Amino acid sequence: MTTLSDIVGYAAGLLTTAAFAPQVLQVVRTRSTKDISLGMYVIISVGISLWLVHGLQVGSMPVVAANAVTLVLVLVILAMKLRYK
Template sequence: MDTVALSAVIGSAAALITTLCWLPQAFKIVRERNASSISAPAYGALAFGVALWLVYGLMIGEVPVIAANAVTLLLVLVILGLKVRLG
C-alpha cells in the first residue's frame, strides 16, 4: 500500500473512531437518566472546538473533515442538552 492510500485509511479510521466514541456516553446518560458526572464547561469547550473544525472543513471543502465533525458536533450537543435537561 502506498503512502497516500495508507494515510487515507489511517485518517478514515481516526475520524470514525473519534466521531463514534461519544455514542457510549450518550447512551449511558439516556439509560441512567443522569448526567451529573458530565462537565458542562468541558463539553462546551469541546463543542466549540469541533464547531471550528467543521467551519475549517467547510472552508477547505474536505468532505471527510466536514462529515466527521458534523456528526461529532451533533453527538456532543446532544450530550450537552441532556446535561442541561437532566442535571
C-alpha cells in the first residue's frame, strides 16, 4: 500500500533527480565540463551513495529509487568531467 509519505517521497525524488538531467544533456551535447566543479561532483556522489545505502537499510523505496537514478546521472557528469578536463 502506497502511503502519503511514499507519494511525497517519490515526488521529491523525481524533482531532485530531474534537476541533474539538464546538466547531463548539456555535457553530453557540448562535451564541455570547464564550468563544472570536480570537487562538488565528488562530494555529491559520495553523499548520494550514502543516501542510497541508508534507503536500502531502512527499506524506503522512494529514497532508494531516487538516489539510484540520481547517482547514475551524477556519475555520468563526473565521468565526463574527468574525461573532458
